Amino acid sequence: MSVVAEELENTPAASKNVRVLAAGFIGNILEWYDFAVYGFFAPTLGKLFFPSDNPTTSLIAAFGAFAAGFLMRPVGAVLFGHIGDRLGRKKALTLSVMMMAVPTLLVGVLPTHAQIGVTAAVLMVLLRMIQGVSVGGEYTSSFVFLVEHAPPHRRAFFGSWSMIGATCGILLGSAVGALINTFTTDEQLLEWGWRIPFLSGVLVAFVGYFIRHGIPEQPLSEELSEQEAYSPLKEAFASHKKEMLQSSGINMMNAVTFYTVFIYLSSWLVEEVGEDRAEALDINTISMAALTLFVPIAAILADKFGRKPFLLIGSAGIALFSPTLLGLMHHHNFALILTGQIGFALLVACFAGAIPATITELFKRGVRVSAASVSYNLPFAIFGGTAPMVAAWLVKVTGNPLSIAWYLSAIAGITFFIILTVKETNGKSLDE
Template identity: 35%
Template sequence: MKSRKKKVSPIGLKDITIVDDVKMRKAISAAALGNAMEWFDFGVYGFVAFVLGKVFFPNADPSVQMIAALATFSVPFLLRPLGGVVFGAIGDRLGRQKVLAATIIIMSLSTFAIGIIPSYESIGIWAPILLLLAKMAQGFSVGGEYTGASIFVAEYAPDRRRGFLGSWLDFGSIAGFVMGAGLVVLIQSVVTEEQFFEWGWRLPFLLALPLGVIGLYLRHAAEETPAFQQHVESLEQGDRDGLASGPKVSFKEIATKHWRSLLTCIGVVIATNVTYYMLLTYMPSYLTHNLQYSESNGVLIIIAIMVGMLFVQPVIGFLSDKFGRRPFILTGSIGLFVLAIPAFHMITSGSTGLIFAGLLMLAILLNFFIGVMASTLPAMFPTHIRYSALASAFNISVLIAGVTPTVAAWLVETTDNLFMPAYYLMTIAVIGFITAVTMKETANKPLRGAAPAASDIEEARELLQEHHDTIEQKIEDIDTQIAELEAKRATLAQQHPRID
């Protein structure tokens, strides 16, 4: 059977997507709020882990209570790859918007459920079991959440502003974390310690339900991304009708054809999320439990640092559109390797000023990673497999990163060495460095498999000219290679008696 050769038409101004500002703002708001929901739970959980240990594991040693509570945080990461596979396949078949509506429903309900689970004293072993089930439901939904949100923003954003606009996704993450941690502090300040242990810790989890309703409304109002719509429209009618029946490309084929992108994705996510979980989930417990630092002061320092990160985040995204994504991942990795030990010398000093300085140092380095991650990852895969491939690679990586709080706590307890988290970060920094050196730059380029996207008609003309210049350069490179091959052929042919 002869394969039909697809006719390719020249790309003109009409083929460049002019992004609608109103739709783009709706898309970013909808995506960022869902991400804020995810990290709201992480923030609350990290700051009440010491309470959860006593409520759900009351018969254990205090150190074991802390590790058990953090382990309950880490175990759901086992479900994230499964969620990524399921939601990724659905996202590539039915669209990004539908998946994001489903994930925020599951996420808000499971977070709300944590707030209504009875204590161990009330229902015994069922209490920690129900807590684990709620966290597993969260893990399953989050498996499709961040990747879907980052794809949603990336496919809406103009090529020259993808870094800046994508940075607002993790701005939502930090804001959600600050909101969660701040709410814990507020509740602790207005109720007694006994009331907080009895019912006060539940209130932040209950707030997830109204937040989920708002997020669902925003996501339902947002339209499907232009890139996915173009992909569907580009398919022949038969392929379009069969799009919903199942994925056309297996993960094995993705891993074979896109192995470099998969490895880059895994490296970026591990470097980013290990640093994230170490600083924002583990450090509150580390300060209180291991350093016996005032719990209220430690929480306020973390919150102050995260508020500062909110201002740095969009700046990194903006600069990455000017200088590229690779320089920030490279700088963040080198900085983490060199400064992890000095930072922990400050953190363990007992001085409030030095503790703040050490944590701030790590926070700025974290900004270098998260400021570019949402714009870097979606650009690695073509439209028709973007969700499936990215969700699989992302959640395999997060599976590794998600055990960070548990492993860090265990290492400190078993070795009695307060610098084990620093050594952990230095190891991760090596992975980030290798990834940055080997990855391809994606800034200011169209997403793979998608038409160029511009903010206005003038920018569209500039992108078109750049695209044509790139094609001309590629043709010149190919012509050069052809000439070299022809010369090589002529040389070889001269050595054979029957070949002209």
């Protein structure tokens, strides 16, 4: 991390920039912390809120509530895009962190099915939907904010901190989940232990709100003060249709790769390779930590050499090497499995480090949050939310555990050709 530290030290107005980075970073920790703890405790939540004689049915219902959040992400994209473009990035960021914090707290105190019947399941789904709206606005609003406040030659590096916050949130959620499971019995976990990680999320939210409340605001587009009925999203479709399609194409691969590699493959290692679940989670945690280190380094290089080369390297690498990397993971050997997943992490970092700056630079200020939010969240809702399901379906239909690589390679190949149509945005003015 010495390279990252050097970047911060050499940045003008260091104290202001650190506050800006913290503002973008902290909200994503909360968003993805909640994402991780819900997934980690899904079997427990299934028993408590969606009870059934069949444990698998309960688990599927619990993940159904999880999926409901994905369906609401485009709604959040539209809502927070409008707020960010009309009222300012600061308002969007402050509202999004609170919209995640309140439902997370309520999940932590929610009565179970045994206490209030089916109402418990309905309330859980509703809270997950509200959280989905928040996620739909948080990530894109934060990276637009970060890129707009960055020195012109450090935009990719600043924007990458939204991704760093997301990975740190997942790592934090996994760590808290592991601690709770270690220090509680099965009975204690069902009775009260599962509530602790959700209630703890409020601490992160409080810090996030405090930091964001004092952040600087970028000036809004002058045309907004002149047109009361101005619709940023409508204008985005009118003036940036091509760029929105390009952004969606880039994020199609981003969504499929991330949710397949870092969400589905842990289960794949258990079900198809026969690895111990604890070992599979250890490998995934180490790979996520590696991703957290690789992303800012890739972003620093993208600031120096341009965004497009790293988008192309990442997409070409996934298209060409997915079969090889997945093949490495299809062994009863910790080192080989870890090598394969870290290989994926390195390729994901190449495009993940460049994407926030690229998307922000594609759009003009007056429509930037709306255009970025919609073009990012639609492919994540469609392709990200379904990626684990598609992967599991391919394995079942083909009978080949390595068939997942075909899907990864196909999506990455499509994205590669879409990236070829994108103009290099490094050095582009963000002012209208």
